[in-house]
Every structure is written in C-alpha cells, then in structure tokens.
Amino acid sequence: MTNPAYQDYLKDVLGSPEESPKSPQPIPEITAIRFSAFNILMGEADWGFNMVLEITDVDGKTPEGVPLGILLGGRRITEKETDEWGMAEITLEHLPIPEPRNGTLSLQVRVKGQAITTNSPNFTIPETRAEKRARLQEEEQKRQEEARKKKEAEERIKAEKAQREEAERQARLQREKEEAERQAQLQLKREEAERQAQLQLKREEAERQARLQREKEEAEFQRQRRLQQEAEEQRRRAEAPPPPPKDPEPSNPRLKQMGFVVAIILAAFGFWAMFGSSKQDMVVQAPQPASSEQGATHNTTGQTWQDPVTGMNFVWIEGGSFRMGDLFGEGDTDEKSIRTVRVSSFWMATTEVTQGEWQKIMGNNPSNFINGDRYPVERVSWNDAQKFIQRMNQQGNGTFRLPSEAEWEYACREGGKQVKYGNGKNTPDGIDHNRDWTEGHKAVGISSNALGLYDMSGGVYEWVQDAYTSNYSDVSGTTDPVHGSGSYRVNRGGSWFNGPGDVRCADRGSNSPTLTLYNLGFRLVARKR
Numbered sequence: 001m002t003n004p005a006y007q008d009y010l011k012d013v014l015g016s017p018e019e020s021p022k023s024p025q026p027i028p029e030i031t032a033i034r035f036s037a038f039n040i041l042m043g044e045a046d047w048g049f050n051m052v053l054e055i056t057d058v059d060g061k062t063p064e065g066v067p068l069g070i071l072l073g074g075r076r077i078t079e080k081e082t083d084e085w086g087m088a089e090i091t092l093e094h095l096p097i098p099e100p101r102n103g104t105l106s107l108q109v110r111v112k113g114q115a116i117t118t119n120s121p122n123f124t125i126p127e128t129r130a131e132k133r134a135r136l137q138e139e140e141q142k143r144q145e146e147a148r149k150k151k152e153a154e155e156r157i158k159a160e161k162a163q164r165e166e167a168e169r170q171a172r173l174q175r176e177k178e179e180a181e182r183q184a185q186l187q188l189k190r191e192e193a194e195r196q197a198q199l200q201l202k203r204e205e206a207e208r209q210a211r212l213q214r215e216k217e218e219a220e221f222q223r224q225r226r227l228q229q230e231a232e233e234q235r236r237r238a239e240a241p242p243p244p245p246k247d248p249e250p251s252n253p254r255l256k257q258m259g260f261v262v263a264i265i266l267a268a269f270g271f272w273a274m275f276g277s278s279k280q281d282m283v284v285q286a287p288q289p290a291s292s293e294q295g296a297t298h299n300t301t302g303q304t305w306q307d308p309v310t311g312m313n314f315v316w317i318e319g320g321s322f323r324m325g326d327l328f329g330e331g332d333t334d335e336k337s338i339r340t341v342r343v344s345s346f347w348m349a350t351t352e353v354t355q356g357e358w359q360k361i362m363g364n365n366p367s368n369f370i371n372g373d374r375y376p377v378e379r380v381s382w383n384d385a386q387k388f389i390q391r392m393n394q395q396g397n398g399t400f401r402l403p404s405e406a407e408w409e410y411a412c413r414e415g416g417k418q419v420k421y422g423n424g425k426n427t428p429d430g431i432d433h434n435r436d437w438t439e440g441h442k443a444v445g446i447s448s449n450a451l452g453l454y455d456m457s458g459g460v461y462e463w464v465q466d467a468y469t470s471n472y473s474d475v476s477g478t479t480d481p482v483h484g485s486g487s488y489r490v491n492r493g494g495s496w497f498n499g500p501g502d503v504r505c506a507d508r509g510s511n512s513p514t515l516t517l518y519n520l521g522f523r524l525v526a527r528k529r
Helices: 004-014 129-239 253-278 355-362 382-393 405-412
Strands: 030-042 047-057 067-072 075-081 087-095 106-111 114-119 304-306 313-317 320-324 339-343 346-349 398-401 461-467 489-492 508-511 520-522 525-528
Touching: 030 087, 030 106, 030 114, 047 067, 047 106, 067 087, 075 087, 320 405, 339 405, 346 405, 355 382, 382 398, 405 461, 405 489
Parallel strands: 461 520
Antiparallel strands: 030 047, 047 087, 067 075, 067 106, 106 114, 304 313, 313 346, 320 339, 346 525, 398 525, 461 489, 489 508
C-alpha cells in the first residue's frame, strides 16, 4: 500500500530505518523470499496481519537460523531468525484502517546487508467489530424504518379501505333513501290518481245530474210551449168571426171516421217532427243550400247579417269548388283521400258560439272557463248543440244548423284556397294555440282570415254536422256532401292547448256525440227568413 498517511503512521510507530543485525555465523546467500501464509487480524477498531515468510538460498534450500530484518514501508518492524524449515512468522497488530481497504504489502527483508523486496498476496481488510456493530445497527434502523413504513402503508391501506367502505355505505344509504323517496312519490301519485279518479266520478255524476236537469228543463220548456200554442190557438179561434152558415149535408158516418184517422196521423207526424230529431242516432240530412233562400242572389261575399235575438254575427260566403283534404302531406291517414267537392253559398257565424249567446237561448252556462260573455262556450256535446239549434230555430229569425265538414274546411281556407291555417297563412301566427291546459281559452276574435271568420284555427274545437268516417271516399256525392251515419261526430280546428299540427284546416277530430270537453264548442251556419 502506498497511502502517505499510512506511511507517516508507520514512521511514528516503527521508528527510523536500521540495518539488519550482524550474524556471528556465516549466512548463506539468499535468492528468494516468499509468503507462505498471510492472515488478516481484526481488532475493535483497527487491524493487523500475521504472515509466514519462507527463505530459499542459492542451493534451493531453506536454511535455518538466518537472521532477518523485516522492513515495511522502509521502517523496521521486527527481527526474526528462520526456523528449522527456513521460515519466519511475523505478526503486526493495531494498525489504522487504510483507504482503500484492499491491495498488497511491499515487504523488504534484509539479510547480511542484502535487501530483498517481496509483495504479499492481494488482500481486503474486512470490517472491524465496531464497523460491524454500526452496520448492524444501521441495518436494524433501516429494518425498523422499513417496518414503520410498511406499518404506515398497511394502516393507510386499511384507512383507505375503511373510507371506501364508508363511502359505499353512505352511497348505499343514499340509494336506499332515494328509492324510499321514489316509492313515496309513486305512492303519492297513486293516491293522487285515485283521488282524481274519485273526483272524475263525482264530476261525471254531477254532469249526469246536470244533463238530467237540462233534459227536465227542456221537457218543461216544450210543455210550456205547447200550452202557449194551445192557448194562442184558442185565442185566435175565439177572436175569429163565425163562419157563414152552410147548407146542410147528408150525414155520412164513414167520412167522419176517415177524417178522425187523418187527424191522428197528422198529429203523430207533428209530434215526431218536434221531438224525434233530438235523438243521438238520428240520420243527419244534408244541409239545404243557403243560396236557396229568398233574395240570396243579391248577397255578396263579405256581406254581414246579425241575429236580432242573440246578436250573433254572420258573414256571407260565396260557394264554389275546391280540393278537400291534406294538400301539404303533413296530416293523418284520414286526411289523405283528397277529392274535389262543391259547396253552395251560405251564411256562417263569424265566431264560435259565445257563453253570452248560449245563456240567452239556454238560460245556463256549462263552460269550465267562465270568464265573460265574449268567451266561447265549451263543455257542450254534439247533442247539446242540436238542442241549442232547435231553440234558435224556434225564434223565427232564420234556420240554423252546424256546418258540414266540407263547408267548414272551405270557409277555413278562405273559400278553398291552398292555405294551411285558419288565419289565411301557412304559419300559425297569432292563433290561440299551443298553451298550457290550465290557462284556458281566450275570448273570441283572436285571429281572422280574409272572409272575416275568426278563430277557425285554435280557440276551441268546433263540432260539425258530419258523422265520422276514416275515408272521404265513404261520403256520397261531391256537391254539399254530408256523411250522415256513424257512432262519432267530427270536430275541427283544434284548440288553445293543441300544437300547430292539430290546428290545421285539414286536421280532423272525432268524438262521441254525448261527450263534453273543456276545449270543445261549435259555430253555426244559417239561412235567413
């Protein structure tokens, strides 16, 4: 080793170099010195070594008793004589730990002024006991640190697992809570549905009672009317001058009997004409053309007329031919059978029948949304509309009826033009439609077309005279056609809560003639007297 610090240490420990001792006997010439053994000796905090040197002379022998001076780093460390085998054992302890810790020792042996240098085997100085304790202590600290980290990791994993389990438990509790709330909401909805069903039953019963009351009132009205007619007839007979005397005729019992039978037949026919037409399943007669009225040829398009009793306004619509059905390809299948029909001229009410007009004739208001006289009457069935018409006709100011389906669509489309909506446009601008059910309809007169007709689209649905058929080809005739047989009646025009597709001129609806709805009314056509 050639560590300067180590060389200084050897100088301090071993002292100054000296010559080899003088031997009193002849010393053979030494030719080789080799290490026979070399062992490391470790102390508490230092080291040393034990080595055996083997001497060989020129004859190849190992002479005994040869004095040797052993020098390490130029410093004498000991003196030895070879033993009987020509060997010398040297031990050196308490040496400082050099750096690096591996290498060889360069040993100089002096014999009789002769110096021979030899190198020890390559060696590595192991750790001292103090270093081993420090290493073991450090390893123990590392082990403890690793154990601590492992324990912390396990505790962290355990805590994270506990957090996950708690989160899952909370999520499960939340799902259970939400499911319980959902079930509670469903139960409330079921209870509300049952309550609504009970209310509906009560409403239907109330409507039934109201219908019975109206029928009773109608019967009483007819009875009073007959009594008035009989009293009027008796008054006219009493005021009429007596007839001039006639020549006596021969008595003929057979002629008297025939006259009595004819009177019975005429009375039966009059009774049928008065009451038979109000039945639900009657066959609807085709409406008489309005142009057949006296003086109709002098009427012009846009001319108006007002009923003196109700104040209901009518406008004259000149007849003509048009293509009836869905001309835009947007409707249902029952609108697809497009055909050309002709309608005669007619008077049509400018608005739907209002609640005020209904009350003037019927004396009640069946509407759900009672907001004023200028609001359309609703919750009236097709049969109710026929009773209203019957009383209107009894006023003597004209002949009133529901429009035919062909008349209604012809008027909605401004005399058969190819327009989509009752405002004369292909867009539902300004039409009372597409609003919330609870808002109800607006007053009449929201939007008009070129003929002066208001709310043909939107407002409330309007009953027409026709029975419903899903195919126009079932309707016979192409001039003033009316389909008269069937279980359902047609309604047209849509209402305030329907979307744009349901308020088109070509859209068709149908319901039982006894049905009443919050969005179902009607308008009239007329022939003046």
